[in-house]
Amino acid sequence: TGIHPRTLKIDSGAEFYLCTEFRELLQLKSFEMTSRKSVQVTIEYNNRLQAAAAKSGKSLIEKHPRALLEKLGKIEPKITKCITDKNYKCA
Incomplete structure (x- = not known):
């Protein structure tokens, strides 16, 4: 289909931390994501991902x-569980 398999997965490390930062910064919730919003957020995510890659000298694949x-x-379920369990420690 012409889609690189790594474009469909956010790995640990820089990709994951950028995703969690984006979630917090933009208050993203999966149930509120329309197709249009999803594309717009992903474009901005990829721009920041490429900037981080350029800064570190690594190459990352756009998502x-x-x-x-x-x-x-x-x-989201992990965050919800931590909140309901009042477990605010880093795992």
């Missing part, structure tokens, strides 16, 4: 909007 939505969907 597909689906990757960001899937990562948000995995992060």
Whole structure:
């Protein structure tokens, strides 16, 4: 289909931390993400990802909007559980 497999996954490290920063900064919630908003957020995410890659001298692959939505969907239940359990320690 012409889509690189790594565009569909947000790995740990810089990609993950940028995703969590974006989630906090933009108050992203997967259930509020429309197709248009998802694309707009992913474009900005990829711009920041490329800037971080240029700064560190590493190459990172731009992400597909689906990757960001899937990562948000995995992060949100973990955050909710920590809040309901009143567990605010870093894992």
